[in-house]
Amino acid sequence: xxxxxxxxxxxxxxxxxxxxxxxxxxxxxxxxxxxxxxxxxxxxxxxxxxxxxxxxxxxxxxxxxxxxxxxxxxxxxxxxxxxxxxxxxxxxxxxxxxxxxxxxxxxxxxxxxxxxxxxxxxxxxxxxxxxxxxxxxxxxxxxxxxxxxxxxxxxxxxxxxxxxxxxxxxxxxxxxxxxxxxxxxxxxxxxxxxxxxxxxxxxxxxxxxxxxxxxxxxxxxxxxxxxxxxxxxxxxxxxxxxxxxxxxxxxxxxxxxxxxxxxxxxxxxxxxxxxxxxxxxxxxxx
Numbered sequence: 523x524x525x526x527x528x529x530x531x532x533x534x535x536x537x538x539x540x541x542x543x544x545x546x547x548x549x550x551x552x553x554x555x556x557x558x559x560x561x562x563x564x565x566x567x568x569x570x571x572x573x574x575x576x577x578x579x580x581x582x583x584x585x586x587x588x589x590x591x592x593x594x595x596x597x598x599x600x601x602x603x604x605x606x607x608x609x610x611x612x613x614x615x616x617x618x619x620x621x622x623x624x625x626x627x628x629x630x631x632x633x634x635x636x637x638x639x640x641x642x643x644x645x646x647x648x649x650x651x652x653x654x655x656x657x658x659x660x661x662x663x664x665x666x667x668x669x670x671x672x673x674x675x676x677x678x679x680x681x682x683x684x685x686x687x688x689x690x691x692x693x694x695x696x697x698x699x700x701x702x703x704x705x706x707x708x709x710x711x712x713x714x715x716x717x718x719x720x721x722x723x724x725x726x727x728x729x730x731x732x733x734x735x736x737x738x739x740x741x742x743x744x745x746x747x748x749x750x751x752x753x754x755x756x757x758x759x760x761x762x763x764x765x766x767x768x769x770x771x772x773x774x775x776x777x778x779x780x781x782x783x784x785x786x787x788x789x790x791x792x793x794x795x796x797x798x799x800x801x802x803x804x805x806x807x808x
Contacts, residue, residue, distance in 0.1 A: 620805065626793070647713050702773060706767065726781070735770050743764075
């Protein structure tokens with residue numbers, strides 16, 4: 523029987539013997555991340571520098587604008603100062619005009635008063651004196667007036683009491699206005715009472731303060747003169763007694779603008795023309 527011998531050593535390839543340690547493989551890293559980091563840093567630094575330059579230019583523009591606004595503000599403040607000065611002058615002029623208008627508005631012309639009294643005096647009453655007194659003089663005259671009881675008219679002879687208040691309620695104290703006293707002669711007490719009642723309806727007087735101070739019978743002071751050739755001793759004339767009266771009142775505190783129609787009625791044309799002119803200019807409200 524045959525046997526098969528195989529020699530593997532003869533077919534082996536001879537390899538050089540490896541001596542020492544094997545050389546390590548050199549691995550080289552890519553530089554791309556370094557370039558990317560440098561680029562990002564440069565980009566950030568450029569952005570910061572650009573932003574800083576923009577802010578500096580913006581601040582410079584804002585500072586210039588602020589300087590322009592400050593200059594305009596200074597000019598406006600100067601103009602406002604001039605406007606305030608003009609407004610003060612206008613206010614002073616308006617105050618003077620209002621004061622002047624109030625002076626004309628408080629005038630009560632005597633021509634209008636006399637015409638109103640003339641229209642209201644009864645036929646049998648004669649006015650002898652009209653006085654304008656202060657409050658002190660009026661109080662002294664009222665205190666000195668002592669009417670005689672016998673001279674007062676009886677209730678039957680006097681249909682109305684001129685001293686009776688128009689309203690029983692307590693009226694407030696009258697303002698400090700001028701006091702007017704009218705004195706004269708009348709034929710009877712009734713005529714005096716009628717005169718007092720008509721004066722109470724005068725728009726220029728206060729009805730509450732119009733009252734009769736004194737009224738008494740006196741001998742008629744009328745002087746009778748005879749013609750030439752007539753002896754006064756040959757003729758005996760006996761005149762009836764008359765009533766001597768004194769009436770006191772106060773001028774109304776209503777402004778002349780509210781008495782405009784009454785002033786026109788009494789022909790106070792000068793004052794009405796001034797009031798109309800002041801109304802047209804807005805000094806006095808209509």
